[in-house]
Structure formats: C-alpha cells, structure tokens
Amino acid sequence: MSFEVYILGSNSAAPAHGRHHTSQMLYIQDQQFMVDCGEGAQMQMKKYGLRKNRLNHIFISHLHGDHYLGLMGLLSTMHLNGRKQDLFLYGPVGLAEIITIQLKHANTKMNYPIHFKELRSPKPELILENEKLTVHTIPLQHRIPCNGFLFREKQKPRKLIKEKIVSNNLSIRHINSLKNGKDIVDENGDIIFRNKDFTRTAKKSRSYAYCSDTKYDESLIPLISEVDLLYHEGTFLHDMLDRAEETFHTTVHQAATIAEKANVGQLIIGHFSNRYRELQPLLEEAKSVFENAHLAEEGRQFTIDE
Template sequence: MVDCGEGTQHQLRRFHVKSSKIDHVFISHLHGDHYLGLMGMISTFHLNNRKSPLHIFGPPGLDEIITQHLKYSHTQLKFPLFFTRTTTEGKNLLLELENLRIYSFPLKHRIPCTAFTFEEKYRQQKLIKEKIVGGGMAVEEIQSLLQGRDVINTDGSIKYRASEYIKEPVLPRKYAFCSDTVFDPSLVSLVNGVDLLYHESTFMEADKDRAKLTLHSTAEEAATIAKNAQVKELLLGHFSVRYIDLYPLLWEAKAVFEATHLSEEGKTYAIK
C-alpha cells in the first residue's frame, strides 16, 4: 500500500480489497491526507488477530506517532510491527523481494516527502516450446530461461543461451509514484522510461501561481515530466477540491502527453 489517508479502510471494504494481504505500507510524507488512516488500520489488524508482520516505510516521526498511539492506548499489538525511515537524500533501496525492488527518492514539498518506484527484477518470458520439449532440461534450467537468464555450466561457459529459447523478450515493468511535489525537472532522470507514472496534478494552469506557492504541480507540469522522461503512460491524481469537473485537467495534460489518464476511485490500471 502506498499512502494511507482517512477513509482507507472504508475504501478497501467498498472495493472488496482484502486488507489481510497488506504486508508493506509506504508513506510519502506526514500531511494528514497521506497517513491519518494508518493508525486505524493497524488497530483493525490488531482486533482481527493478525499474526503476520507489518512493515511500514515512512519519514522520521511516523514511527514516534504510531508508538505514542500504542503507548497511551495501552495496546500490545498481536503482530510484529517494523519501521524503516525514509530519507530525502538521493535514491535509496528500501526493500528487495523475490522479484521486486522498491526505491525512494526525494520530492520538493513543504515538508520532507519521498516518491517511490517499484521495479521488477525480471519478467517471465515466453519460451519456444519446440526447443524445450524433449530437450532433457532440468526444471531449474527452464526456470532460468523463463527469467531471461542464460544457463551456465560449472566451468563458466554458457550451456543454454536464453535469447535462443525466448520468443520475444519481455522487459521488466516499472511503476513510479510521485506524491506531493512542486514542478521539478530533476525528476525526469529518476522516472525515466517507467511503464506507468503517477504524478500529482493538484491544479490547472490557471492556478499555476497557487501551485508554486503551495509546492504542488499542475496537470500540464505532470505531463511535461512524463513527456521528457519518455514514460509509457501517465496517471494524474491528488486533485484540488475546487475542480468539480476533472476533465479539463486531463485535457491540459493530454495536450502535452497523450497517454494520460485520470485516477478514479476503485479503478485498476494494468501495467503492461
């Protein structure tokens, strides 16, 4: 889960998302709309007798806020809770799973704030069956080829070259989540070539001065980052409540970067 504002639990139930599947939570910064639902969710996990660990990644202070809540409510959680503090200095590896690396990097906002990228290590490839069937390969060797890796002999020579057994190479996928930030051209290199970029787009161009004052971005600015970073698709979000109709924000962004979408409650977006 990335960010956890008020109402998160209601939305999970509304859209039939099992909260028990949440093992890692990434909080971008300590403005209420991004983290005030976290303590409630932790309490629900406790009441539901959760046993599996919960890992929380967020800015300094978040761990203190949660531990103070637990302290003064005399709550002894029934599950392990682990905190990892994010930093606003450079790109950092936060977590490495079997097939996923998650990084953080700083954003320019009114308080310490970080973006996150989710990067696959490998993508399962489609193999040429005719070359595999009856070839006498071990299961581990086929697994290596599925991951796009050559099979190596003990002497270091190549036994099976992956490129000779793969139909069409499929590249690993990347997703970047850029929470609250003023327009920052330095983001281009950090999100370059991602498959899907979520970038906040609080304001329209007519309110650009307000965006600068509050250290937020316009939809057009988000699209400029997407275009210059050569991402595949852009997802807009974090819209100001002043806009009843969100399509003008979409149109402003599309004028710069066509492959732009509005984020909508309950909608899922496939990263291809």
C-alpha cells in the same frame, strides 16, 4: 502475472465532492502494497472489494494528514482481525513516533510486529528488495520531507520451449541454465545446446512511479525515465501557477510536462484541489501536453501488461 494500481483516494487537503484523501493499492505478481493511507482508506478498500490479507508493506510519502490519517485505523483493524504476520511501514522520521504514542496512550499492544523504516536520505534509496522487485525512494520538493516511490520488477527468466526440453530430456541443471539465459556446454566448453533454440524472450519487466506532493522539479526526470506508469500530483490548473508554487504543488500542465520529458508510458494525475468539483478541465489540460493521461478516479484500476 498481475501488475495493477487501484485508486482509493485522490483528493488533496480535505475530502470533498465525493473524493477521499490520497491512497492507492498495488498488486505486483503475488504481492500487495499500499502507497499512502489517507482518511477512509480502509473503507475504500472494503467498498471496492480489496482484501488486506497479503498487505505486508505500507509506504507513506510524508506527514501531511491527507496522506496518512487513515493509517492508525487500518492498523487497529488488522489487530482486531487477529493479524499475526509482520507489517513493514516506510515513511519519514516521525511516523514511528506518531504510531507508537497512540498505542501507548490506548494501552494497546498489537498482535503483530510492526517494523519501521525511516526515510532520511535526500537521495534515491533502495528501501525494499526481494526476488521479484525493488522499491526505491524518489526525493520530492515539498514543504516538509517527502518521497515518492519507484516500483520495478526484476528481470524475468526466459520462457522455456517445453516440447524441446522434453524431447531432448534435459536435466534440471540444464533447464535452470537455459532459464538464466545461458548456453549449455560440455566438459570441454563446447556448446551443445544454444539458449536461443530452447527459450523465448522473457516477459517484460514493468515499472510504476508514484510522485506525491511536490513542486515542479525536472530532477525527477532521469529517476522516472520510461516507466510504464507514472502517478504525478496535479493539484491545480495552470492558471493557478502562483498558488501551486506558493504551496509546493504542481499544476496539471506541469505534471504532464514531466511525463512528456520522461517519456513515460501512461500518466495518472491526482491530488485534486477542493476548488474543482468537475475534473474534466484538468484532464483536458493534461492531454494537451501528454495524450496518454488519465484521472485518478476512485475505484479505477490501472493494469500494466507484460
């Protein structure tokens, strides 16, 4: 089953050098999510052939324009396309007001319900849970309230060895017990079928951490430890450290240091300053600290294998 991250936008502050504002699409199994929705996000979706028919959850990290100015346009397009199913928006206090006041003055009533989840907690918070995954906030240190997001698949059931199931004519109840990792016992509590004989190890549960705008903050490390894929902003090269600290941003070297200390699988760096037309120097700086680093190049797809 899929676990894919698509980069729609990767620039900070303003669109420049052919790069757009920050936005990403996630496909996790049969579910679709958007993380941040900078200007032009829906046009980028169209460019890269990403549909929005299963997009029911949108996460906004904070209320600087380069992370949400594309949202109203996307919501309006969904309305014009006749959307009916519920949409859930997760973001800081103020996001609901921004959306509702625009609808009010446009005298527009959406065809579909929008549910707002305001993120107020200064600590990590579970904001979405279903049968397949959880999403927690990752509190970040920026000039205004800001959260990253941690997506984790739940533990998957063990894989049945079908030929053994069939040859032993096991019941549905027995099969469900085996999938849940249990042995099958008789009325006396004696084991009649051992789980290890009828199942294989469950497929890996995967994880993705999205760390939007933030200054260097080692308190993130235990929250994102050993995730398969980490996106962490790297707005500046390290020779701009003073500027990064002044603006509550991170250098590429610092982002790679977080990845190294958290022992993550892969690192994506993004949120590039307009001062950088060419991005290769940023990638080289990241790789000098953490080898498995990549640029958040628009249109690029990152896949986490099971």
